[in-house]
Amino acid sequence: MPHADPILVEVIHNYLLSAAREMQRNLIRTSYSTIIYEIHDFGLGIYDDQCNLLAEAPGLAVFTRGNDYGLRKVVEFLGEDNLHPGDLILLNYPYWSSAHILDVLAVSPIFHEEELMGFTAVKQHWLDLAQKDPGYCLDTTDVHQEGLILPCSKIYERGVLNRQVLNLIRFNTRMPDRVIGDMHAQISSCRTGERRVQDLVARFGIDTYREAVTEILDHGERLAQAGLAKLPKGTWTAHDFLDDDGIDTDRLVKMQATVTVSEREMVVDWSGSDSAVKGPINLPIGSTMGISALVFKAITTPDSPANAGNFRPLKVIAPEGCVMHAQPPAPTFTLWTSLLAPEVITKALAQGMPDVIPACSGGDVFDVMGVGIHPDTGQYWLEATNEGVGFGAHAGGDGETGIMHLSEPGCRNNPIEVLETKAPWLIEAYAIRQDSGGTGQHRGGLGVLRSYRFLADAACLTLVKKTRTRPWGMAGGGDGVQGEVIVRPGTDREKVTGAVYEHMQPDEVLVNCSGGGGGWGDPVRRDPEAVLEDVRMEYVSPEAARSEYRVAIDLERMEVDEAATKALREGDSENGTL
Known part of the structure; x- marks a missing residue:
């Protein structure tokens, strides 16, 4: 985009970021459930017409990258010709929405004079959708035990509420008032972002808007490439284990990542992980992409707002049917795998970046x-x-x-x-x-x-x-x-x-x-005064200070016993442990 006005691009970019934050504030102020307005179990953003993230606001970060995948599935399933002004689509089919059934993705297409120019999307936790157990299901063996599935269902079509879909939801939850209330807050958040983007395009014009979007994404990629260039290059592999799958309690579940950092890309390959398991810890591919993107963002562009351009240099591999790429009807309810996955990636990276990770x-x-x-x-x-x-x-x-x-x-x-x-x-x-x-x-x-x-x-x-x-x-x-x-x-x-x-x-x-x-x-190299402060704060017990850090504390004076500490540490040195 050689003729883009860089100042105007920044104005439009910051407007989009502000609009995303307004979506967030709207959601927090109107939702019924503390899991939304206190815990912030949501992810939201504004996207272009190719489902690329342009702007987001703080929330559950792994949702946002997974929302890209879910948004593409909405367009693929419904077809762009079946998207209209005023539509609002709900999706929670885990293998598309990139989460479990209770994390529902709401999508609002944005139009300017009948031309599709983007989307807003909000994914948030719904309290109940008639899953087999109230709250969370820890032992499901089939996705159909995990609640009501909404496969790209239009709750609004051309601005008109679809009462059949509304009643389907109302009669398939144990807490209809809170679930429906949270849903309306989610829809309101989508509509807020939709209006703000329409106002922006009305002010600057659709051509200027599209040019700015291209530059925003290209700039995001340049930042990521610059961050990638600073990292050591190599290939490293690590693994870790979950306790079990919720069904077979005697079997550890292995997750393995091979991470390759080269000049132009980072590849996260989950091929060494276990096959999909019987219990509800399997991960949809969109979630695997989201977790991998979270770590990539943290080590390349941690200080800039996220957009899809940041993730162009990232490639994620997860064979179909493994625990990191669940296929129907594998259960996915707990998403436990996603909690350990970033630790596995950083464990691999630590081998090549011990001073960073x-x-x-x-x-x-x-x-x-x-x-x-x-x-x-x-x-x-x-x-x-x-x-x-x-x-x-x-x-x-x-x-x-x-x-x-x-x-x-x-x-x-x-x-x-x-x-x-x-x-x-x-x-x-x-x-x-x-x-x-x-x-x-x-x-x-x-x-x-x-x-x-x-x-x-x-x-x-x-x-x-x-x-x-x-x-x-x-x-x-x-x-x-x-x-x-x-x-x-x-x-x-x-x-x-x-x-x-x-x-x-x-x-x-x-x-x-x-x-x-x-x-x-080595704990014996820790500053004795730092150990003393830990004991004062009750972070470390006096016994651990002595046995692990080889620091003796005079508890009456609450100070380091320097002579005793010297003797402890010199003894370690003589024994070859220092």
Whole structure:
């Protein structure tokens, strides 16, 4: 685009980014469910007429790249000739929508004088679509157990509400008021973006708009290529394991990625992963593309807004029928595979980029969901939250403590005040897990724990699938402590587990404990004053300070015992451990 006015291109680009943020604000302010307005379990964006992302707003980042794939499936299935002004399409067929059935993609085509010029799309979590279990299904074996499928269904056609589709949804959910309310918020968000793009084109003209779109995408590619050029070149392979598939609880599920970084592209090849499994952890190809794009974005263009141009140098390979490319009717409900996948990619990259890539994070998304009949209303209630994890340490410093897993940047946890207001449970503890971060010259971030006391009969489920293997350390750093879930602690029915769907009675307790990140470097090389500060903050116990870091702490004065520390570390040096 040699004659494009660069200032005008920036004006149009920033207008699109502002429009996407307005879509986000509209969604948050009008949705009914905390999973949307508190947790931000959504992904949205504005696209050109070729389904290329132009602008997005913060949310669940992996959705946005998967939305590209789902949007293309909408156009392919319906045909461009069957898209009209005022249409609003709903899609949740997992193998097209790039998520599970409860993550519904809403698509609004944008027209200017009968000419298709793009789309807005919003994917968000719906609370219930008549899946076999309220909340989440942890043991489905077929996609048809996982809820109502909407295969590119027009909820609005030419601006007219399709009441047949509306009633189909209303009568296939346990929580119709909240689900329908959230759906209308989602539609309103799409319409907001649609209007803003139409206003933009009316102001600058369709030709100028299309020229600007071309330059926005080309510039995004140039930025990605510049970031790629700075990375070491090579091929590296890594793997990790999920605890099980939800059905065969004795079998670890392998995920393997071979990552090749060359001058002009990065290839992520999942060919070494296990075949699709019986339980609901299989991943649609669009989700695999989204996870791979998330890591690629983080290492090439982390500081610029995302658009489809950023991902032109990325190639993703996943053979059909493997756990990373599910085929119908393979169950996909829990999406556990997507939570570990970014860790596998970074584990491979760490072999060639040890000074750039951190150690493994807490390794999972520690969601807790409660569902039941509320004693005050007689209606279904459902609330959820996700705990922060410890991030892995890196060559430049310690890992962060208690932040959202790297598969869900842009999301938040649910405030305690909201959880207790909306649901019959009491949060009795919310704390950092001492000694959960991997030891090292740079310590891994710590996980957290949260304790839930139930005040009424309810079902409680957790989504934790990395309890049998620990978050790995780097450069001699220790592994982090893996997460766990403790059901009814201190009773004769105590159970220590990971993913669980448990029926809880009044006064019973569940404790959710997230994992700590891996450490980086030899822990005996950690500055004793940093170890002392960790003990002061109760991140590290005095016992671990002595046994792992070889630092003796005078607990009365709360200072380093320099003589004892010197003796401990000199002893290690004489024994060849330093």
